[in-house]
Amino acid sequence: MEPRDETSLLATLARKNAVLEGINRIFHEALTAPSLEALGRVCLRVAEDVTGASFSFMGEIDRATDLLDEIAISERGWAAFEAAKSDWPHGKVPTGLTIHGLYGRVLREGKGLIFNDAATHADRVGTPAGHPPLECFLGVPLHQNGAVIGMVGLGNRAGGFRDEDLAAAEELAPAIVQALHSKRAEMALRDSEEQRRVTLELVPAMLWRVDLDGLRIASNQQWHAITGQTDEQASNGGWMELIHPSEAGKVSRAFRRAYAAGEPVTVQCRVRQAGVGYRALLIRQVPVRDGAGQITHWFGAATDISDMQSLEERQRVLVAELQHRVRNILTVVRSVFARTVEGAESLDDVADHFRGRLDALARTQVSATLNASGTVDLENLIRDELLSVGVSDGPGLTMTGPDVALPVGAVELLGLAIHELATNALKFGAFRAPGGSLSIVWDVNVDGRSARRLDLRWVEQGVPAIPIRPARQGFGTELIEEALPYRLGAETRLEFRGGGVRCTIGLPLGGDEEGA
Amino acid sequence: MPGRLAGKQILVVEDEYFIASDLRRALAAEEALVIGPVSSLAAGLDLAEREGIAAALLDVNLEGDSSLAIADRLAARGVPFVFVTGYDDWALPDAYRHVPRIAKPFAVPTVLAALDQLLASEDVP
Secondary structure, eight states, rough: OOOOOHHHHHHHHHEEEEEEHHHHHHHHHHHHHHHHHHHHHHHHHHHHHHHHHHHEEEEEEEETTTTEEEEEOOOHHHHHHHHTTSSOOOOOOOOOOOOHHHHHHHHTSSSSSSTTTTTTTTTTOOOTTTOOOOOOOOEEEEEEEEEEEEEEEEEOOTTTTOOHHHHHHHHHHHHHHHHHHHHHHHHHHHHHHHHHHHHHHHSSSSEEEEETTTTOOOEEHHHHHHHHOOOHTTTTTGGGGGGGHHHHHHHHHHHHHHHTTTTTTTEEEEEEEETTTTEEEEEEEEEEETTTTTTTEEEEEEEEEEHHHHHHHHHHHHHHHHHHHHHHHHHHHHHHHHHHHHHHHHHHHHHHHHHHHHHHHHHHHHHHHHHHSSSHHHHHHHHHHHHHTOOOSSEEEEEEEEEEEEEHHHHHHHHHHHHHHHHHHHTTTTTTSOOOOOEEEEEEEETTOEEEEEEEEEEESSOOOSSSOOOTHHHHIIIIIIIHHHHHEEEEEEEEEBBEEEEEEEEEESSSSSOH | OOTTTOOOOEEEEOHHHHHHHHHHHHHHHTTOEEEEEOOSSHHHHHHHHHHHHHEEEESSTTEEEEHHHHHHHHTTOOEEEEEEESSOOOGGGGTTTTTTEEESSOHHHHHHHHHHHHHHHHOOO
């Protein structure tokens, strides 16, 4: 509408000025508003100021549901709700509103409308409980790219809304759309920036960006945390100083090739780390290209693979060891079987003796693997073997000696030797003869070269004279007299004499780390 | 008819008594002259210096020590040898992959056949 006289010209200028000031305020506030809603409130206050409305709201259409979600209700709007004793929780804007009624017409028709008879208009749908009474209503749509995306609704101007109020609100609308749009973009960017920053810090890897010539480095600080080198120190090739000298050539060649060819590079090398010495890292760096395919910079990552490498190595050793042990024990079992057959008089004999020896081998395998320290307690070993032939504590049995942790390598043969002695005692010796007794005494002595040695004596008494060695003693005797010295460096002596068997075993215990 | 092993000095290095004893018996039955058996790296290295050894049987793992040093010494002296081992190929360093290998648990005839083959290739003028 055109100004007709000076007064209305001045009024128009004042209104235009107010709108411009309002737009200025909106853009200014848009920079600092902490949220979309806060910005919405600023826009609504400006709209109220230039139109004289008592309260207002702003909403946008949810494209997925075709319902209206409010973005903000003005501070005056909330105050009106308070005054009307609304039970709407303060500050929680309603969402999912059906598009109908007076505001529905603004959205559907896509143009600004004034309803000064809002309370009685035929299209009114009423206001929700707690809403202040609506006397008049002014709505302007918000357009973006030609489509209606939402609206601003203003309520209750004393004397009703005028055309110039509608014009002012329509002039504000594009600025509101622009401000909301920038705020959204800014928040999305801030979100993704924040996400990127957090991601880079969370990833348990050293990450960096390096410029085209490979000189200036910006990292996620993990390189600094691990090597003590700052980005500045790492730049201009400084990081190469931390590479193990024997691998520096390989690494520098790999990177030179990659820069020359514009291709990714992957190298494994040892890098000097603050306080821990060299550790193996897997380093990768890839070129980052722009839309035209030109390399703009490089992005790199390094992970510590030392633990993985040593675990792999350890696993390899363990598997090989296990394989070795399994195959060895099978070979031993076969030899024991062959010897059992040689010395036996009947199949029952073979079955009986072999079962006993196999069980003894099995027991020592179990006790050797059960113990995390890899050692086995001597007294437990002896008790297990005696128990296997049905002998436990009794008046005829004495056992005396200090705690001895047997090295795992000695357990198998020593266990087998005790088994042979116990079986013999049961069949021919102390455990068979009435009044027979067995004394097992051991001690740990240190020889002239400070090597520790177990001295064990197995002495049977009260056994009638044994005229000849029992036939099955072929195996037991060979075991004690030959296998123990051969395999364990033991000094042994086995005597069959009047009164019973007497056996002494002197077994080197190796290092002196265990107390006697 | 005496076999190719008869009268030949065969070094046996094996830490497991029963296995060593089986090998000694089997070789003695072929009328070979058994050098050893010994169970340690040190003793094996000593015996490897002896003159007149025709061939050797080497356990790879000697109470936790590797017998590869004995293998190197024998190789340097031109004495052929066979590994007797519970390890698979991949557990041996590459340099020894070509050495004949008998896997544990072994059958005695396999060991004798392997030695026979070593000595046969030595016999070729």
